[in-house]
Amino acid sequence: MAITIHFDGQSVAVESGSDRTVLDLAREAGWHIDAKCGGQGFCASCNVLLGEGRYRVFDEEIDVSPEQRREVLSCQAYVRGDDAEIFLPRASVISFDGARIADEMDIPEHTFNPRFTKGYGVAVDVGTTTVVAALIDLETGKVLSRESLYNQQILKADDVVSRISLCSEPGNLETLKELVVDHTLNPLIHKLCTGTGIDKKQIVHLAISGNTVMMHIFFGVSPASIGVIPFKPVSHTFSSTAAELGIDARSDALVETVPAIAGYIGGDITSDLYVSNLSGRLSVLIDIGTNGEMVACLDGQMTACATAAGPAFEGAGLLHGARAASRAIDSIAYNETLDFELTVIGEPSPVGLCGPAIIDFIAEGFRCGLINAMGRYDIEMLKREDRYESICGMHACMLVAPELSATGESITITEGDVAEILKAKAAIYAGLKTLLAELGKTVHDIDHLVLAGGFAKHINLENAICIGLLPDIEIEKYDVIGNGSLAGAALALLDKGTQQDYLDLIEKPEIVTLNQTEHFTNYFQEALAIPNLDESDFLTRGQN
Amino acid sequence: MAKNEALYEAVLKGRRKDVSTIVHESVDAEINVAEILMESMIPAMAEIGDRFSRNEAYVPEMLIAARAMQAGLDILDPLLAEAGHKPIGKVAIGTVKGDLHDIGKNLVAMMLKGAGFDVVDLGVDCDIEKYREAVENGVQVILLSALLTTTMPYMKEVVEALKNSGAKILVGGAPVTQAYADEIGADGYSDDANTAVKSAKDALGIAA
Numbered sequence: 001m002a003i004t005i006h007f008d009g010q011s012v013a014v015e016s017g018s019d020r021t022v023l024d025l026a027r028e029a030g031w032h033i034d035a036k037c038g039g040q041g042f043c044a045s046c047n048v049l050l051g052e053g054r055y056r057v058f059d060e061e062i063d064v065s066p067e068q069r070r071e072v073l074s075c076q077a078y079v080r081g082d083d084a085e086i087f088l089p090r091a092s093v094i095s096f097d098g099a100r101i102a103d104e105m106d107i108p109e110h111t112f113n114p115r116f117t118k119g120y121g122v123a124v125d126v127g128t129t130t131v132v133a134a135l136i137d138l139e140t141g142k143v144l145s146r147e148s149l150y151n152q153q154i155l156k157a158d159d160v161v162s163r164i165s166l167c168s169e170p171g172n173l174e175t176l177k178e179l180v181v182d183h184t185l186n187p188l189i190h191k192l193c194t195g196t197g198i199d200k201k202q203i204v205h206l207a208i209s210g211n212t213v214m215m216h217i218f219f220g221v222s223p224a225s226i227g228v229i230p231f232k233p234v235s236h237t238f239s240s241t242a243a244e245l246g247i248d249a250r251s252d253a254l255v256e257t258v259p260a261i262a263g264y265i266g267g268d269i270t271s272d273l274y275v276s277n278l279s280g281r282l283s284v285l286i287d288i289g290t291n292g293e294m295v296a297c298l299d300g301q302m303t304a305c306a307t308a309a310g311p312a313f314e315g316a317g318l319l320h321g322a323r324a325a326s327r328a329i330d331s332i333a334y335n336e337t338l339d340f341e342l343t344v345i346g347e348p349s350p351v352g353l354c355g356p357a358i359i360d361f362i363a364e365g366f367r368c369g370l371i372n373a374m375g376r377y378d379i380e381m382l383k384r385e386d387r388y389e390s391i392c393g394m395h396a397c398m399l400v401a402p403e404l405s406a407t408g409e410s411i412t413i414t415e416g417d418v419a420e421i422l423k424a425k426a427a428i429y430a431g432l433k434t435l436l437a438e439l440g441k442t443v444h445d446i447d448h449l450v451l452a453g454g455f456a457k458h459i460n461l462e463n464a465i466c467i468g469l470l471p472d473i474e475i476e477k478y479d480v481i482g483n484g485s486l487a488g489a490a491l492a493l494l495d496k497g498t499q500q501d502y503l504d505l506i507e508k509p510e511i512v513t514l515n516q517t518e519h520f521t522n523y524f525q526e527a528l529a530i531p532n533l534d535e536s537d538f539l540t541r542g543q544n
Numbered sequence: 545m546a547k548n549e550a551l552y553e554a555v556l557k558g559r560r561k562d563v564s565t566i567v568h569e570s571v572d573a574e575i576n577v578a579e580i581l582m583e584s585m586i587p588a589m590a591e592i593g594d595r596f597s598r599n600e601a602y603v604p605e606m607l608i609a610a611r612a613m614q615a616g617l618d619i620l621d622p623l624l625a626e627a628g629h630k631p632i633g634k635v636a637i638g639t640v641k642g643d644l645h646d647i648g649k650n651l652v653a654m655m656l657k658g659a660g661f662d663v664v665d666l667g668v669d670c671d672i673e674k675y676r677e678a679v680e681n682g683v684q685v686i687l688l689s690a691l692l693t694t695t696m697p698y699m700k701e702v703v704e705a706l707k708n709s710g711a712k713i714l715v716g717g718a719p720v721t722q723a724y725a726d727e728i729g730a731d732g733y734s735d736d737a738n739t740a741v742k743s744a745k746d747a748l749g750i751a752a
Contacts, residue, residue, distance in 0.1 A: 040693065042719045058723065165693035227694030228642030229669050308645070308691075374558075374605050393599040419602030426604070515646050515668065524647060525611045528604035 003053075003079055005029040007088040016082050022048060022055075023074040026086065027155070032094040036316060038157030038166045039075035045158070045316070047092050048074040051085030090351055090407055091320075094154065100324040100345060101130045101148040101454065104482040107490050108275050112141045115254075115496040119204040120144075122189060122249070123489035125268065126210030126218060127151060128160055128290065129314070129323075130454070131184045132486050135192040136493055138205065143490065144198075147191045152183040153217075159290055159311060160213040164227040167217070176217045178246075186248045203249035206242065207492035209258040209485040211266035211291075219245070219257075231263035236506060256499070258488050261506045264306035269293045270502055271488020272452040276481055280447025282439075284432065287453040288313065288469075292428040295509055298439045304509035307431030312424040313355035313455055318417040319391065320399075322352030327406055329353040329399070330458060332360040336368040338385040340399055349406040353399070353413070356458045358421055361399070361413055363463035366530050370397070373529045375418040425469035426527035432471065433527075433537075434520045438512050443471035443537060452484045465541050468531030472538045547583040551616075555588035558608030560615045567616045577623045582660065585616055589658030593738035603651070606737065610654035617657060631662035633748045636678035637687040638666030639717075640698040645691035648717060648737070652687060655737040656744060672705045679711045685747050687740065688730075690717040700728040712747035716740055 002013045005026050012029035023033045023046055036045040041058070052066040056078045064070050069087065079086075114121070121136045132148040153176050157163045166172040193200050208218060212233045216223035219238040226233055237259040243251035258267035269287060276285050278297050286294045290311045295304040315321030315328070322328040326346035332353070333341045342357075344350045353361070365371035370378050377395050382388035389396040389412050400411035436442055449471070461478055464470045470478075481487075491498045514520040526533040531541070546552035548570065554562035563585075570580050592609045595601035637653050639646055646668050656663045664683060666674050675686050686706065690696040699715050706713060707729065714732040715725050725733035732747055734740040745751070 037693070037719070040719075041723075042693065042721065161692050161694060168694070224694070227692060229644060374608070375602065376605075416599065416602060419604050422604045513644065515644055521647070521650060522611075525607050528607055533608070 002082065003084045003086070005031070005086045005088065007031050007093060008090070016079060018078055018080065020078070021075050022050075022072075022077040022079065022086055025079070026074060026088055031088055032155050033074055033088070033092055034094050034158070035075055035156065036158035036162065036311070038162040040162070040165070041073055041076045044073060045092065046074045047071055047089060048077070049087040049089065050077065051087060053084030054080040055084070056080055094150075094323075100458070101132060103132045103146045103148045103486065105134070105484070105487040105490065106275070106482050107143075107487045107494070108277060110491055110495050111497065113495050113497065114138045114141070114205075114493060116204045119202045119250070120198055121205040121207065121493035122192065122203055123486055123493055124185060124188075124206060124208045124210075125483055125486040125489060126180065126208055126214045127268070127485070128163075128211065128214060129154060131180070131188065132483060133185065133188040133192060134486060134490055135196060135198065136490060138493065141494055144196050145192050147188045147195075149184050149188055151214075152179040155179065158316065160211065161227065163217065164213060164223050167222050168224060173217065173220065173222055177220050180214070180218055181246050189248050200248045201250050203242070204253050205493055206247065206249065206253060206255045207258065207489040208255065209267045209271045209489040211268055212260040212263050213266075215257050215260065215267060226263040233260060233263045236260045237503075256492070258485075258492060259502045259506045261304060261509055262511050264291060265293050265295075265304050265509070265511070267488070267502075268485035269295065269304070270506055271486075272450075272481070272484035274498075274502065274505060275484045275487045275491065276450040276452065276479070278448055278450060282436075282441055282445045283448040283450070284436075284446055285450045285452060286428070286432065286456075288428060288451065288455050289453050290314065292431055294432055294435055296435045296439060296441075298441065301439070302509040303435050303438050303512050305431055305435050305512040305514050307427045307514055309424040309427045310420075312420040315352065315354045317420050318353075318358065319396075319414050320352040320411045321358075321417070322354050324354040324356070324454075324458065327351040329357045329411070331460065332357050332364065332399070334364050334368070336370070336381065338370065338381070338387050338397075342400070347406070349404060350400060350411060351406045352411060355455060356460065358413065358417065359467060359469065360460055360463050362418060362421060362530065363460070363466035366466060371418065371530065375422050375530060376415060421467075422528050422530070425467055426524050429468055429470070429527040429532070430520055430523035431514055433523045434514055434517050435512055437519050438517065443473065446471060446473055446477060448479065449473065449477055450479045450481055452481050454483070456480050457482065462541070466531060468527055468529070468538060472531070472541045546587050547579060551580070551584040552588045555585050555609055555612050555616065556592055558605065558612045560612040563612045563616045564619065567619045571619065571623065577620055577627055578629045581620055581624065581629075585613060586658060586660055589613055589655065593655060593658075593741065596736065596738050606655075607647075607651055610651055610658065613654060613658050632660040632750055633685065633744065634662045634664070634683050635685040635687060635744055636664040636666055636675065636683040637689065638670035638674060639668040639689045639691075640695055640702065641669055641671045642698060643690050643692050643695035644668045645689075648691065649689040651737045652689065652716065652740045655741050659741045659745070661744065672702055675702055675706060676709065679706065679709045683711060685712045685714060685744050687714045687716065687744070690720060693719045696720060696724070699730070703728050703730050714740065714743050714747060
């Protein structure tokens with residue numbers, strides 16, 4: 001025997017190394033374990049099953065017999081001795097397969113007046129989860145190609161706060177920078193260039209758009225100050241050269257960022273704002289993600305805020321949640337017979353469901369009476385339709401039977417999962433309502449609402465309104481833009497006047513710190529119900 | 545059985561307006577204010593806490609019930625003070641320095657009020673001095689909250705500064721674990737709002 005790691009019917013033997021965690025061993029075997037908290041032992045995303053062997057877990061020595069596998073956090077577990085069997089559950093392994101990344105962009109009308117008139121430029125959107133790059137011919141202004149990848153920093157930690165924490169330990173900032181530059185952007189540039197037959201040395205200009213923390217790390221600057229009050233960035237804008245940053249391009253190629261508005265409202269939002277063409281007296285831009293950023297504009301006066309929605313919309317923290325990648329259920333429709341009509345990304349048999357699907361599930365459930373305003377199931381209905389399961393004492397609805405799923409286990413949604421989504425949607429809606437209240441307005445005064453970011457692209461708007469995530473206004477007032485962050489970066493390459501426009505724009509919004517306002521807590525509590533305890537907000541779509 | 549079933553149900557279901565109405569009616573009918581609190585409202589919050597522990601209720605429902613409870617307390621608090629009603633203990637709660645998050649902290653505060661404690665809410669971004677002041681004002685238990693891994697380390701500083709102050713120190717919040725609480729020498733830890741009530745009672749030797 002040796003140390004063997006098992007996943008998805010395959011087994012890989014790895015060298016022992018008592019100073020390496022089981023998580024590291026699994027990575028050596030070629031599987032990327034999801035470590036949302038950055039391997040600090042705070043979350044349970046990296047759970048694995050230990051088979052026969054001797055281990056140390058959280059300073060405790062344990063012996064595991066073959067009959068009784070133990071579920072542990074792989075970031076806190078070490079193998080003692082030379083023999084071990086480790087089993088990786090699907091939920092703990094990040095699949096890069098078929099990831100759905102928003103790379104479509106609509107570049108608005110602009111003057112073609114690039115700073116560099118020869119050679120090529122690369123526009124980059126550095127997201128916490130995904131990175132998208134576009135290659136642009138600076139002589140013609142044409143977008144030649146686009147490529148995307150997961151930001152490889154997710155191998156270290158999922159969310160921005162965990163990444164900030166990681167940076168407080170020596171060496172980690174450099175590691176994270178390498179992951180995004182050497183292991184994410186450079187491979188993207190390679191793909192862009194080989195696909196188009198262009199020499200990397202002809203790349204003379206790179207424009208980078210992303211949240212403030214990502215920009216700090218990208219330029220090797222510690223984001224620590226963004227982690228604590230008053231959440232101030234070291235700088236709102238960065239620039240350097242390709243050689244300095246280790247980017248595969250002409251060594252003196254200029255690399256600059258789209259300026260950030262604040263610590264939690266980054267250059268990606270500046271880009272979104274610039275390209276989204278807000279119109280009407282009162283317009284709002286919302287980027288729904290782990291942090292929901294939003295900007296409201298009333299007759300040219302702007303307020304902005306970020307609201308902590310958490311990662312539930314990305315499928316994290318849900319029993320059978322999944323990223324929007326291959327084998328994730330991405331839409332659900334049904335009525336009181338509970339015959340679920342599902343669509344799945346890529347392969348037919350699903351492993352779990354991603355954010356847009358659970359929004360559909362809750363909305364349809366609320367309409368047909370399966371789910372009440374508090375997010376609780378009609379247990380009788382579940383039992384009558386043979387959909388009831390009890391998981392760890394929680395009532396659950398079986399969405400996919402074991403024989404139809406890719407895992408061999410049923411895919412279910414527990415009441416706890418519904419509660420997670422309700423908290424996330426309440427954070428977004430309460431943030432919006434508070435932002436408008438600061439301007440003396442309500443959601444019904446909105447003339448134009450622009451949704452940015454990859455998540456918004458794939459949600460069913462009616463369903464998102466039905467559960468109270470988005471305001472109950474006419475659907476015509478909504479606009480969903482593609483990757484505004486990428487478009488903003490592209491504009492910085494295509495028109496040299498844009499950079500000054502950005503610098504002017506970031507001065508405009510007044511930042512609202514939500515929980516220091518009078519109303520946020522109350523609005524949040526009201527928004528926890530479906531669609532909202534404040535019935536006057538949802539008069540047209542709130543009835544079930 | 546609760547004394548006033550309708551009030552108990554209204555708190556449990558989170559019906560804020562009903563709670564206000566019934567509490568006003570009860571006060572007008574000159575029912576003992578301590579009895580309204582202790583025999584109808586507190587049992588309702590205890591019930592929702594128990595349901596939460598059994599996975600039969602979730603944070604949204606608990607927050608909505610807490611909001612209804614608060615509506616009742618807003619009416620009762622001045623009357624209770626007037627009547628010389630004694631709380632079961634005096635505690636202070638605050639989110640640590642550098643951190644602005646307070647939804648979880650507010651829920652814990654509500655559950656503690658709901659259990660009959662006098663709760664001093666120190667708010668967010670609390671430094672050591674703020675906690676120390678609370679102890680000087682007679683608080684027996686301090687509860688520290690943090691949501692960010694970046695702000696959690698401040699808990700250690702607070703525990704070290706106040707370990708000989710006579711007050712018990714409890715810690716909680718999303719990134720906080722029992723292991724971390726032990727490591728920094730906190731007197732207690734809880735991973736949700738309902739067990740926080742139990743921890744506070746344990747710290748003061750009050751039977752659950």
